[in-house]
Amino acid sequence: MSSQVTGRPAGPGGTVKDREIAAEQRYVDIAYERLEEMRAEAQAMIREGFRQAQAGTKAALVDRDAWVHQAARRAQALDVADDGLVFGRLDLAVGEVRYIGRVGVRTPDHDSLVIDWRAPAAEDFYRATPEDPRGVVRRRVLHSRGHAVVDLEDDLLDPSAADGMTVVGDGAFLASLARTREGAMRDIVATIQREQDEVIRAPVDGTVLVRGAPGTGKTAVALHRVAYLLFRHRQRFGSRGVLVVGPNPRFTSYIERVLPSLGEGSASLRSLGDLVDGVAATVHDGPALARIKGAETMTNVLRRAVADQAPGAPDELRVVFKGVVVALDRGRLDRIRAEVHRRSRGSVNAARGRAAEALLDALWDRFTSIGGQEAAEAAEGAEAGLWNAILAADGLADLDDGQGGTSGDGSPREKFDARVREQRSFTDFLVAWWPLRGPLDVLRSLGDPERLRRAAGRDVPREDVPALAASWAEGPVSYQDAALLDELDALLGSPPRPSRRRRAPVADDPFVVDGVNILTGEEVADETWEPEMEELTTSIERLERSRRVDDGVVEERPEYAHIVVDEAQDLSPMQWRMLGRRGRQASWTIVEDPAQSAWEDLDAARAAMESALGGGGERRGRGRPRKRTPRARHEYELTTNYRNSTEIAAVSARVLAEALPDARPARAVRTSGIDPVIDVVPEPDLATAARTAAEELLDQVEGTIGVIVPLALGSGGQATLFDGTAWDDAERARLAEGLPERVQVLDVLEAKGLEFDAAVIVAPETVAAQSPRGLRVLYVAVSRATQRLTVLTADPHWRDKLQDD
Numbered sequence: 002m003s004s005q006v007t008g009r010p011a012g013p014g015g016t017v018k019d020r021e022i023a024a025e026q027r028y029v030d031i032a033y034e035r036l037e038e039m040r041a042e043a044q045a046m047i048r049e050g051f052r053q054a055q056a057g058t059k060a061a062l063v064d065r066d067a068w069v070h071q072a073a074r075r076a077q078a079l080d081v082a083d084d085g086l087v088f089g090r091l092d093l094a095v096g097e098v099r100y101i102g103r104v105g106v107r108t109p110d111h112d113s114l115v116i117d118w119r120a121p122a123a124e125d126f127y128r129a130t131p132e133d134p135r136g137v138v139r140r141r142v143l144h145s146r147g148h149a150v151v152d153l154e155d156d157l158l159d160p161s162a163a164d165g166m167t168v169v170g171d172g173a174f175l176a177s178l179a180r181t182r183e184g185a186m187r188d189i190v191a192t193i194q195r196e197q198d199e200v201i202r203a204p205v206d207g208t209v210l211v212r213g214a215p216g217t218g219k220t221a222v223a224l225h226r227v228a229y230l231l232f233r234h235r236q237r238f239g240s241r242g243v244l245v246v247g248p249n250p251r252f253t254s255y256i257e258r259v260l261p262s263l264g265e266g267s268a269s270l271r272s273l274g275d276l277v278d279g280v281a282a283t284v285h286d287g288p289a290l291a292r293i294k295g296a297e298t299m300t301n302v303l304r305r306a307v308a309d310q311a312p313g314a315p316d317e318l319r320v321v322f323k324g325v326v327v328a329l330d331r332g333r334l335d336r337i338r339a340e341v342h343r344r345s346r347g348s349v350n351a352a353r354g355r356a357a358e359a360l361l362d363a364l365w366d367r368f369t370s371i372g373g374q375e376a377a378e379a380a381e382g383a384e385a386g387l388w389n390a391i392l393a394a395d396g397l398a399d400l401d402d403g404q405g406g407t408s409g410d411g412s413p414r415e416k417f418d419a420r421v422r423e424q425r426s427f428t429d430f431l432v433a434w435w436p437l438r439g440p441l442d443v444l445r446s447l448g449d450p451e452r453l454r455r456a457a458g459r460d461v462p463r464e465d466v467p468a469l470a471a472s473w474a475e476g477p478v479s480y481q482d483a484a485l486l487d488e489l490d491a492l493l494g495s496p497p498r499p500s501r502r503r504r505a506p507v508a509d510d511p512f513v514v515d516g517v518n519i520l521t522g523e524e525v526a527d528e529t530w531e532p533e534m535e536e537l538t539t540s541i542e543r544l545e546r547s548r549r550v551d552d553g554v555v556e557e558r559p560e561y562a563h564i565v566v567d568e569a570q571d572l573s574p575m576q577w578r579m580l581g582r583r584g585r586q587a588s589w590t591i592v593e594d595p596a597q598s599a600w601e602d603l604d605a606a607r608a609a610m611e612s613a614l615g616g617g618g619e620r621r622g623r624g625r626p627r628k629r630t631p632r633a634r635h636e637y638e639l640t641t642n643y644r645n646s647t648e649i650a651a652v653s654a655r656v657l658a659e660a661l662p663d664a665r666p667a668r669a670v671r672t673s674g675i676d677p678v679i680d681v682v683p684e685p686d687l688a689t690a691a692r693t694a695a696e697e698l699l700d701q702v703e704g705t706i707g708v709i710v711p712l713a714l715g716s717g718g719q720a721t722l723f724d725g726t727a728w729d730d731a732e733r734a735r736l737a738e739g740l741p742e743r744v745q746v747l748d749v750l751e752a753k754g755l756e757f758d759a760a761v762i763v764a765p766e767t768v769a770a771q772s773p774r775g776l777r778v779l780y781v782a783v784s785r786a787t788q789r790l791t792v793l794t795a796d797p798h799w800r801d802k803l804q805d806d
């Protein structure tokens with residue numbers, strides 16, 4: 002066996018490596034040429050499709066539609082291959098060579114030039130190891146800049162079969178891990194490791210649960226799995242949608258380029274704070290409030306809140322029928338409301354019609370019980386008698402039609418209903434007494450401590466009511482509130498949206514007031530009724546829409562076919578319910594690290610997660626509840642830390658040992674030779690010291706620097722901060738003032754899932770003390786940096802805890 006190793010001078014062509022690079026470049030050039038042709042073909046197909054679509058009949062349009070759609074997708078996918086089209090090569094023992102790349106490229110005769118990384122034939126690239134070479138002799142990674150191959154790295158997997166094969170490499174993979182972080186996550190398509198690939202290609206149905214310590218690639222892997230699912234099961238996931246949920250908008254903007262760089266722009270990326278349309282949470286509740294708001298018992302509180310009398314609702318209903326005044330008092334109205342709520346589970350707004358019926362029933366009961374019917378008949382009889390006398394005197398016929406002396410159609414009850422419905426006093430009452438409410442109205446109404454006390458029952462300790470009410474009375478919506486708003490939305494049922502197809506006007510409908518049907522909230526057309534038109538959504542239309550998606554306008558769907566939940570360890574039961582409603586039939590990918598959990602009651606969160614994954618959660622939108630089927634579960638653990646240097650990983654391992662003595666840290670693979678700095682600073686000087694540390698780091702690293710401070714706990718009964726520094730927005734802005742953009746000042750919760758070249762952790766003792774799970778939150782903070790870590794503490798014990806013995 003002989004194989005050459007890089008670096009040796011190799012005559013006029015440069016080093017062995019240079020020659021190998023040149024050879025690969027020739028192949029890559031051919032692949033790019035073909036890619037250009039394919040791109041031109043796809044563009045031509047789209048142009049032609051649009052041209053024919055404009056001219057053609059509907060049937061022809063549908064026919065053409067499919068291939069236009071295909072072509073458009075193809076063109077989109079080909080666009081992303083501009084950078085690093087080919088990144089891998091496999092030399093198989095059978096003599097076959099396979100090139101692996103971002104997209105598949107074929108010759109006009111359909112021979113494969115480049116295999117898409119997600120295709121089955123590419124699997125060996127990620128799975129082969131020296132212990133299990135799977136027929137691979139050499140695996141080569143090509144590093145490119147644009148179209149140019151700039152470096153190579155080989156793994157010899159089966160030396161016995163490598164006769165004459167050149168092997169080059171100098172740790173380019175490890176070097177790539179140490180690269181500068183530029184504030185956005187990058188795809189790892191060329192260097193996915195075997196254990197990661199198993200997750201990416203895990204079975205498509207059921208739930209994939211991935212655990213791993215910080216930096217093991219959980220987020221990266223989850224995103225690559227989305228690209229894989231969309232590639233291999235486009236029909237299922239592309240049309241019904243994939244949702245990726247992260248902890249906060251900072252995180253979603255950190256990861257948002259990964260999928261487009263893999264050619265997938267169609268997944269919806271949302272944070273827990275903006276998952277509900279129209280809601281953008283900006284603040285975190287302090288731990289005490291978050292615990293209350295996140296607990297599943299909140300569902301009881303919210304149910305009671307929507308069933309309570311709406312603010313400003315009238316206490317009495319009065320109508321007049323045939324001169325008889327019929328009234329319902331507060332007690333009676335309360336009983337009616339309770340009964341209607343009991344019968345209208347899940348859609349309070351849509352129950353207004355039922356409320357109207359119940360009121361009419363009660364009014365009729367009241368009318369008959371006070372002898373109104375007889376009084377009305379007597380009055381009618383007297384009136385008719387008088388008329389008959391007048392008509393008889395005039396020689397005209399008797400008014401009596403033989404039907405009992407009353408005029409008009411229907412039974413007495415029907416007449417009663419019709420007359421009452423027409424009365425403005427009835428319709429106005431209905432609108433005020435059973436208003437069509439939005440989730441935020443209801444939540445804000447709980448800002449009234451008295452109302453909240455009624456709704457809270459025994460589900461919220463009395464002493465917590467004032468702080469809870471204060472947090473809802475005014476101020477911004479918090480992350481936990483977003484889940485409550487979603488719960489309320491499910492309870493209330495969205496008021497029906499005005500339909501695109503306008504309804505035919507219903508002549509004389511008493512529930513239509515000022516052009517709006519007060520039972521449904523729907524606009525009712527007056528003059529311009531259009532008959533129902535056949536709806537035809539073409540791929541061309543969808544394509545237009547998906548362009549908007551690329552521009553950042555992603556439509557929220559009521560439900561998705563697949564949901565990815567990142568940082569799942571932090572979800573409260575109420576947040577799981579919010580997700581469950583969006584994935585009752587979905588398959589799931591859940592990534593988490595229980596050791597990083599800020600949530601106190603992990604067992605309750607687990608139970609809520611199981612319920613969400615099992616299809617639990619009320620329906621959003623309409624439609625019949627679907628049958629639940631047991632979900633398969635596939636569990637994986639990622640064990641290698643690709644983010645932190647071994648030196649930084651050692652500090653985070655010490656925090657982990659404090660937080661969870663039995664937990665196992667991941668194995669870091671890259672040693673930098675740079676020890677973390679742990680300094681003791683007097684408390685009042687912490688902010689200044691943090692700024693100075695950030696300024697020093699600006700000279701030491703090229704990429705991003707995160708200054709991670711304790712939580713700014715706001716109003717609402719939470720603990721405030723230790724003396725000296727309140728880490729609120731103003732203080733943070735002061736700290737960041739004048740520093741370049743690559744320095745970010747953020748709190749420990751915002752830092753979730755992010756990474757920086759360098760991190761400054763301020764006041765670990767405060768972070769640890771801010772909540773019962775403070776040590777785990779600190780564990781998150783110290784595991785953010787790739788190259789350099791500075792910790793500033795006011796407490797010498799903390800230096801001793803974190804420092805190497």
Ligand SMILES: Nc1ncnc2c1ncn2[C@@H]1O[C@H](COP(=O)(O)OP(=O)(O)OP(=O)(O)O)[C@@H](O)[C@H]1O
Nearest residue numbers: 189192193194215216217218219220221643644754
């Ligand atoms: N196979 C790989 N090749 C190259 N880089 C990788 C690989 N796997 C992970 N990384 C890099 O390691 C870093 C950490 O990855 P990621 O953020 O996905 O980890 P995580 O497990 O989600 O961490 P955390 O729990 O802290 O959020 C990222 O910069 C990612 O690009």
